[in-house]
Amino acid sequence: MPFQQFVRARRLCRAVVVRAAVLALAAGALVGLQEQQGAVDLDRTQPVAVTSNQIPVPTAPMGWASWNTFAAKIDYNVIKTQVDAFVAAGLPAAGYKYINLDEGWWQGTRDSAGNITIDESEWPGGMSAIADYIHSKGLKAGIYTDAGRDGCGYYFPTGRPAAPGSGSEGHYEQDMLQFSQWGFDYVKVDWCGGDVEGLDARTTYQAISDAAAKATATTGRPLTLSICNWGKQNPWNWGAGMAALWRTNTDIIFHGNSPSWDSMLTNFDTNVHPTAQHTGYYNDPDMLMVGMDGFTAAQNRSHMNLWAVSGAPLLAGNNLATMSTESANILKNPEVIAVDQDPRGLQGVKVAEDASGLQTYGKVLSGTGKRAVVLLNRTSSAQNMTVRWSDLGLTNASATVRNLWTRANVGSFGTSYTVNVPAKDSVMLTVTGATEAASTTYEAEASGNTNGGSAADATCADCSGGTKVGGVGNGAANTLRFNAVSAADTGTKVVDIAYVNGDSAARTAVLQVNGQTATKVSFPPTGSWTTPGTVSVEVSLTKGSANTLTFSNSSAWTPDLDAIEVRPLPGTNGTQFTGQQSSRCLDVDNNTITNGTQAQLWDCAGGVNQSWTYTARKELVVYGNKCLDAYQAGTTNGTKVVIWDCNGGNNQKWNVNADGTVTNVNAGLCLDAYNAATANGTKVVLWTCGGGANQKWTRQ
CATH class of the missing domain: 2.80.10.50 (Trefoil (Acidic Fibroblast Growth Factor, subunit A))
Structure with a gap:
């Protein structure tokens, strides 16, 4: 599909597919585009659909973390042993790449300059040595700290004496830089001190995010930030764009406890924020318990099913050195991992509960007519469970159903599929080859924009029902508004956003739907300024045509947005x-x-x-x-x-x-x-x- 960009001195004019309106980009953005493209005539044929070129977004982290098995009792030899077992088990080939040190590596000591000091009897060569060893295996290294003055090891000592001062408060920039200089690629920031001190989570983690970005700019080593404030102060409202992932709940397993079905479901149930997860930002229901003592193989598979349909980070927490072949194979199931790591990056949602405890979850996958499905039986007896294509946003046409654990197709079915699910168990499927339910495209239009233009220059070829907003000119914010977006029912919808980004880095814009909490959306490079692509988000719309989607950014670094396509997910339909x-x-x-x-x-x-x-x-x-x-x-x-x-x-x-x-x-x-x-x-x-x-x- 051809795309158009806002350019200098040439009139742009196209008809609206469905009622929409636009405020043209600010002068700063126009200048940026002119520098990259020059002034060119882009009078082109009106597109009739959003491009099918879905741009892969960064996927949720996969790897291993030390806490669930070792608590604070870690040192160089413990981590080295786990790294070696990680590699021997074939986890890197399956997509796992992070080795994350959790609490216990540091007891809160600093030198006179405030730099973290390490007990080299436990960490020979310092922390850079273990990071180097992890890197020598082709893996990435993660480390841990707390947002407060005193970390979790002070308030909840687990295998080590209480350690005052083991948080990063007052040293955010210094510690993030030190972690990056040591060679770490990932940092998990806990909330024990922040919670006790009553810190504001959003401003605190923004400061930490800024510090991580500054460290990255200094060393050239990207530092992935994991927010771990246990869902307090609703991080799903503000985590996107601040960090790659944020915890949505308390620990899935507390020190000294055994894995349990109930704790797994509790963390899964509180990880219900589909509108927050998109474009490389992820809800985090905590580490996996797969392979730990106390979980059966069936429970391990269900654990993987639920995390994968959620698109959650897959961070194993078992003892890799004693892991069974069965557990390793569960962690490495390529088809389940593919669902978790789907490049569209969306979260699965509940689409049906025909009887209490019999729940169907669906996840929209990349491509067209493709869904992942988990049938979760929470009851104490085996039950027949049905997934209906219509609940998934597919038409009632023939589709192929595949079981991801038998790794075999079970057949083609016209409108639904029914299978018996054992008590307290689940079945994971893909449904492919069906036709997407009808969607609606809304196209942005503008014309006559010139550098330094005024609001009067922002016009539409056919903006029936639209509203021109804001103004164009030096200092104006970049704002693009799609008005009169229609929904047959209140509920969650998938929105594909068509755009062009010919830069080498992702660009961002803030999306606000109606008067809801805004979220920052990332737009990865599409390859060139003439190559269109799409990314996807899930939004909640109200029934009728009064919905408005607004994209804005005060920066000139805004992608060129062209159109949106709104797809229903009828199984999520509700009522206001x-x-x-x-x-x-x-x-x-x-x-x-x-x-x-x-x-x-x-x-x-x-x-x-x-x-x-x-x-x-x-x-x-x-x-x-x-x-x-x-x-x-x-x-x-x-x-x-x-x-x-x-x-x-x-x-x-x-x-x-x-x-x-x-x-x-x-x-x-x-x-x-x-x-x-x-x-x-x-x-x-x-x-x-x-x-x-x-x-x-x-x-x-």
């Missing part, structure tokens, strides 16, 4: 509940997933925190696994209405009534905007039904 009196939506504050978070009113934006699925079991489900809940099964006026893990209780069941009221099955009371208030942040409670407008809700 809008208060009749307030015209505001039933909302969970700030995308919080913590049990006990009270529901509130907020401006309707169609976000995942406002998209509710009403199930056949009378549950109102948000995020795919949190139920609207009458707190502690309360039955009195003023009982808080909160979110909680779905458990089947009557206090989590609701009657959605024809008169617009929503009544709790257990209490018989109405969902109520407290005290008839209408402002953002108004809390939602149970109250005796009285017919007031603050107890009536419109579904969209």
